[in-house]
Amino acid sequence: xxxxxxxxxxxxxxxxxxxxxxxxxxxxxxxxxxxxxxxxxxxxxxxxxxxxxxxxxxxxxxxxxxxxxxxxxxxxxxxxxxxxxxxxxxxxxxxxxxxxxxxxxxxxxxxxxxxxxxxxxxxxxxxxx
Amino acid sequence: xxxxxxxxxxxxxxxxxxxxxxxxxxxxxxxxxxxxxxxxxxxxxxxxxxxxxxxxxxxxxxxxxxxxxxxxxxxxxxxxxxxxxxxxxxxxxxxxxxxxxxxxxxxxxxxxxxxxxxxxxxxxxxxx
Numbered sequence: 001x002x003x004x005x006x007x008x009x010x011x012x013x014x015x016x017x018x019x020x021x022x023x024x025x026x027x028x029x030x031x032x033x034x035x036x037x038x039x040x041x042x043x044x045x046x047x048x049x050x051x052x053x054x055x056x057x058x059x060x061x062x063x064x065x066x067x068x069x070x071x072x073x074x075x076x077x078x079x080x081x082x083x084x085x086x087x088x089x090x091x092x093x094x095x096x097x098x099x100x101x102x103x104x105x106x107x108x109x110x111x112x113x114x115x116x117x118x119x120x121x122x123x124x125x126x127x128x129x
Numbered sequence: 130x131x132x133x134x135x136x137x138x139x140x141x142x143x144x145x146x147x148x149x150x151x152x153x154x155x156x157x158x159x160x161x162x163x164x165x166x167x168x169x170x171x172x173x174x175x176x177x178x179x180x181x182x183x184x185x186x187x188x189x190x191x192x193x194x195x196x197x198x199x200x201x202x203x204x205x206x207x208x209x210x211x212x213x214x215x216x217x218x219x220x221x222x223x224x225x226x227x228x229x230x231x232x233x234x235x236x237x238x239x240x241x242x243x244x245x246x247x248x249x250x251x252x253x254x255x256x257x
Contacts, residue, residue, distance in 0.1 A: 026130035026154060074132060074151045075158035083240045086145065093146040101134055104147030105161030105251045107208050108240040126130040126153040 009065045012058070013040045015113065020062045026129065028066045032079070032122040033058050034114050042116040048082075052089040052119050056096045059123060068125040071100035075124040083108035085118065130154045137194050140187055141169035144242060149191045152256055157195040161208070161251040162187045163243045171245045177214045178221060184250050185225045197254040202231040205252040212237035214247060 006019040007028070013036050021030040035043045035051035044050030060070060080086065086106060102123070112120050135150040135157070143149065143160070150159045164172045164180035165187075173179030192198050209215065215235060231252070241249050 027156075072132060074153040074156075075160075076147070083242055086242055090145050097146055101136075101143070101146060101148035103149070103151045103158040103160040103251075104143070104145065105206075105208075105249065106145070106242050107161070107238045107249065110239050124153075124158060126132045128132075129130055 007062065007066050009062050011038050012062075013038050015040060021066050023066055023127065026127045027074075028063070028068055028125045028127060030059065030062050030123040030125065032120045033062070034112060034117045034120050036114050036117070040114070042114060046116065046118070048080075048085040048118045049088050049092065051117065052092050052121075055119055055121050056092055059121060060096070063123075063125055066125065067127055069128075070097050072125045072128055073097065073100065073102040073123050074126050075103040077122050078104065078106040079109045079112065079120040080106065081109065081112060081118040089119065135191065135195050137190055139167050140190060141165050141167055144169070150195050152195050155256055156203070157192070157197050157254050157256050159188060159191050159252045159254065161249045162191070163241060163246045163249050165243060165246075171243065175245070175247070177209075177211075177247045178217055180246065181218045181221050181248050181250075184248055185221065188250065188252065192254055195254070195256055197256045199226050200229045201254040201257055202226070202229065203253050203255060204232040205250060207233070207235040208238045208241065208249040209235065210238060210241060210247045218248065
């Protein structure tokens with residue numbers, strides 16, 4: 001039987017009935033990350049790059065807690081309020097993932113769960129053996 | 130768990146810092162596929178059926194490169210810019226998957242990353 005464990009990271013907001021990530025066997029499913037601080041307040045103002053920088057930093061913290069690195073990410077999903085922001089965050093993705101390239105889907109959405117948020121990212125990672 | 134990146138050289142270069150698919154253990158995660166040719170040019174014009182055929186053709190190539198196929202698909206997620214296109218693409222899905230029925234989610238999105246694209250599809254499959 002595949003094991004299941006929930007991962008909570010200190011300093012993360014409680015926005016919904018969800019964990020920061022769930023490990024199932026050797027896969028880690030990271031919940032969608034919004035640019036909000038521990039109090040649920042928006043980070044990065046209306047600057048998509050600053051918002052994405054924070055989101056990727058948080059992704060890094062969650063992966064670290066789960067025993068993974070950025071290079072272990074298998075799939076990433078990026079949800080943007082404005083798909084034209086895609087080129088703006090590409091450099092951040094390159095910096096975060098380095099030489100690793102995950103599978104990826106990026107789409108525009110009409111709304112995110114926190115007002116002012118312009119980007120949300122979730123991910124699946126493989127725990128290294 | 131093992132992790133292996135799949136990049137199919139005959140398909141268009143990914144438009145950002147990602148690859149066509151990643152194999153993790155017995156699963157392959159396929160990136161969202163848009164209806165473009167090997168040069169990244171839109172295929173199918175404004176015909177969603179022709180577009181979805183191109184998407185599935187690209188997906189077939191990616192799955193094959195990972196040692197997988199449509200009969201191994203566990204979950205598929207479809208993003209449409211017009212939800213009313215759903216009935217039009219159903220026959221193509223039946224044709225492609227045949228007797229296989231994957232788990233599926235289909236939603237409408239305002240825009241996709243490639244101008245003119247009306248459909249994007251990602252999937253997770255087993256590598257037998």
